[in-house]
Amino acid sequence: EADIYQTPRYLVIGTGKKITLECSQTMGHDKMYWYQQDPGMELHLIHYSYGVNSTEKGDLSSESTVSRIRTEHFPLTLESARPSHTSQYLCASSGLADTDTQYFGPGTRLTVL
Amino acid sequence: GQNIDQPTEMTATEGAIVQINCTYQTSGFNGLFWYQQHAGEAPTFLSYNVLDGLEEKGRFSSFLSRSKGYSYLLLKELQMKDSASYLCAVMDSNYQLIWGAGTKLIIKP
Numbered sequence: 001e002a003d004i005y006q007t008p009r010y011l012v013i014g015t016g017k018k019i020t021l022e023c024s025q026t027m028g029h030d031k032m033y034w035y036q037q038d039p040g041m042e043l044h045l046i047h048y049s050y051g052v053n054s055t056e057k058g059d060l061s062s063e064s065t066v067s068r069i070r071t072e073h074f075p076l077t078l079e080s081a082r083p084s085h086t087s088q089y090l091c092a093s094s095g096l097a098d099t100d101t102q103y104f105g106p107g108t109r110l111t112v113l
Numbered sequence: 114g115q116n117i118d119q120p121t122e123m124t125a126t127e128g129a130i131v132q133i134n135c136t137y138q139t140s141g142f143n144g145l146f147w148y149q150q151h152a153g154e155a156p157t158f159l160s161y162n163v164l165d166g167l168e169e170k171g172r173f174s175s176f177l178s179r180s181k182g183y184s185y186l187l188l189k190e191l192q193m194k195d196s197a198s199y200l201c202a203v204m205d206s207n208y209q210l211i212w213g214a215g216t217k218l219i220i221k222p
Contacts, residue, residue: 042117042212043156043200046165059209090155098208099144099163 003027006091006105013081014113021076021108023091032074033092033102036060043090049074050096081112115139117213119201123192124219133186133199133216141206147175147186149201150215156200159186188218196220 004025013019025032030051035043045058048069063085064078074093078085089108094100118136125131137145145161148156162168162177162184174187186199198215205211 040121040214040217042214043202043210045209099161099204101146101158101161102210103158106155109130109153 001113003031004091004093004103004105006089008108009106009111010111010113012113015080015082017081017112019078019081019110021078021089021091021110023074023076023105024072025091025093025103025105027093027103028072029093029103030096031094031100031102032068033094034058034064034066034074034076035090035092037088037090037107039088047076056095073113081110083112086110086112114148115203115205116213117201117203117211119199119213119216121214122217122219124221125188127191127193127220127222129187129191130187131218133188133201133218135182135184135186135201135213135215137182137201137203137211139203139205139211142179143204143206143208145175145184146175146202146204146210147184148201148202150198152197159199191220193220193222 007022020106034047037043044060046062047066091105094102116138147159150156160175167176172189200215201213202210
């Protein structure tokens with residue numbers, strides 16, 4: 001079954017740690033996205049990719065980085081986590097057409113102490 | 114700037130009908146999406162409108178007026194499982210999605 005996966009689902013870590021949030025999809029989609037969402041607030045785009053070796057920064061200033069070495073995999077890395085990074089991180093994917101629907105993974109809820 | 118407005122919260126009764134409004138001001142328009150998001154879960158796609166008018170899909174319908182910068186999501190025969198947040202998102206001239214903060218819908222028996 002085609003789907004989009006994120007691991008871990010929940011993560012509690014200390015300040016200064018390096019973390020990688022994993023996102024994989026079996027939808028055959030070219031485009032992938034990372035969003036940040038705080039409770040009751042809108043989604044903010046932090047990174048996106050059109051395909052392998054393509055990465056772009058979104059509207060939200062972020063201290064994270066991404067890579068796209070394989071079509072199905074789009075990990076997000078925080079080099080040094082801070083309490084301000086505490087949030088829900090949502091990964092999404094879509095087809096190549098500009099107006100294709102984005103489909104979301106289950107999310108990673110990150111807490112930085 | 115770009116702006117999406119939705120009511121923060123609405124309450125409705127099981128079996129009734131509810132209309133959730135969304136108004137937008139964006140740089141360009143390439144369609145409007147509605148998503149449903151249950152608490153603690155990911156958004157799931159409900160509908161996409163790019164032309165004016167009403168799109169019906171089962172119990173859910175979505176309406177768009179581009180001249181008024183306005184859309185609504187209509188939910189009929191409400192069920193308890195419809196309790197969720199409903200997110201309105203507009204695709205701008207750069208084909209980026211601009212998201213509203215969502216409307217939390219509470220269904221009472």
